[in-house]
Amino acid sequence: MKKNNPIVGIQLNRDIKKPIYSQLYQGIKELIEKKELAPGEKIPPIRKLSRDLKVNNSTVVQALEALAREGLVYKHVGKGTFVSTLFTRESEIDEGGEVYDFSSLSPSPQLFPVREFKDALNHVLDYYGGEALGYQPHRGYLPLREKMAGFLKQEGIEISPDFVQVISGGQQGIDIAAKVLSGQGETIFLEEPTYPGSLATFQSRGARIIHIPINRSGLDFVELEKRLNDFRPKLIYVMTKLQNPTGYSYTREQKERLLQLAYQFNFYILEDDYLSLLDYRDYNRKEPSLKALDRWDKVILLKSFSKVLMPGLRLGFAVLPEVLQEKFLEGKYAADISSSGLLQRALYFYLKDDTWENHLQEIKDEFKERYLMVKKFLAKQKPLLHYYDPEGGLFFWVRVNRGGSSTKLAKLARERGILLAPGTSFYSGVQRTPWFRLSFATQDRESLGKGLQILEKTLIDFQKEETMEFEDEARPIL
Secondary structure, three states: OOOOOHHHHOOOOOOOOOOHHHHHHHHHHHHHHOOOOOOOOEEOOHHHHHHHHOOOHHHHHHHHHHHHHOOOEEEEOOOEEEEOOOOOOHHHHOOOOOOEEOOOOOOOHHHOOHHHHHHHHHHHHHHHHHHHHOOOOOOOOHHHHHHHHHHHHHOOOOOOHHHEEEEOOHHHHHHHHHHHHOOOOOEEEEEEOOOHHHHHHHHHOOOEEEEEEEEOOEEOHHHHHHHHHHOOOOEEEEOOOOOOOOOOOOOHHHHHHHHHHHHHHOOEEEEEEOOOOOEOOOOOOOOOOOHHHOOOOOEEEEEEOOOOOOHHHOOEEEEOOHHHHHHHHHHHHHHHOOOOHHHHHHHHHHHHOOOHHHHHHHHHHHHHHHHHHHHHHHHHOOOOEEEEOOOEOOEEEEEEHHHOOHHHHHHHHHHOOEEOEEHHHHOOOOOOOOEEEEEOOOOOHHHHHHHHHHHHHHHHHHHHHHHHHHHHHHOOOO
């Protein structure tokens, strides 16, 4: 008799506040640490885990994405998700127990507005009592949607609150859009490289995925138009500002051209705006989003404050074309009925008096200092590395020179307590790439400085190893 995978035995408690995806992530992580899931072992498919554990596909996707960010699992396109063979316990990485995480985009907990949000929660509970703990309208708490509509108006998007949908985080927005627009066999276009959580979500819905290369100004339109003539996608998923993992931002010309093609070929665009508030340039450059330029109502805009407030809030917003309103609402209801009423009301109260803008400025100032530290470090590594400067965001897209493997670099770095995100995590079917994502979101400045010193020594040693290998390969066979 075939033995059940131990993941199926993970106990998920729906009566506690900790999100189900977080419980699942922690459970799988513990199985890997205890070697109950062996290096190289295949993780059951998303649909099977969803069915066996009685959770949504998006819950499984979020858990696997969190594991992938830590390098605990990796995705092999066409074959599935596997336990990483590079995994080492943190105690084995560094005898001092110090680990420097340059792989995660989760902000430092010290930056969260804990006191202010605690005041907001207390106010809501005192004022609304049990009403705040009940189900909310499926579309979301109306005052919060009105506040969001006002925020969008400042960005050039004139929208009624009726067209704003509250969602439980940006990942849920991707999942609902996938459910509504990418049924079995439907064609979806994605940027390449791209956010791996989106790829896993669309694959879990049975979509046919076509990858379009991205460059510094946007999509490769030669390849895009060629593919549009061969296929008829239902949806294109893009990050037009500070794209993950490259940090590239689309030009206005590229945005307008993409909208024209959406109208011409009758597809929708899912625009994921997860980071546009973190812009470090000194001059005013508020470029319009795709949604602000959308004359044909072809754009679904996802917005999230998780990177500038608190990721654990799991609250975001979708701005929807009129024709998709009811389908998206049905998808939201099927996913979780409604997002937390307590958190929605608390977020509204926190945002209401605009003091959150002071927090936003503080967090921007802090992240800018970290950005400048890493930029200075990378500039010193020019013989070894090449990097793209995004002038904003939480990471740099970095290339190992001479065609070195970022996966090998990540393995060597992990042995020294440095966690990196190798580029293979963001490509489909690519087994080797010199690119990796270097994040500065999680470390404070002191830890960042220490980690960069270790990384510098690691790069020098890595280059020596790669040079020796290169010379061996170049030696003629006698």
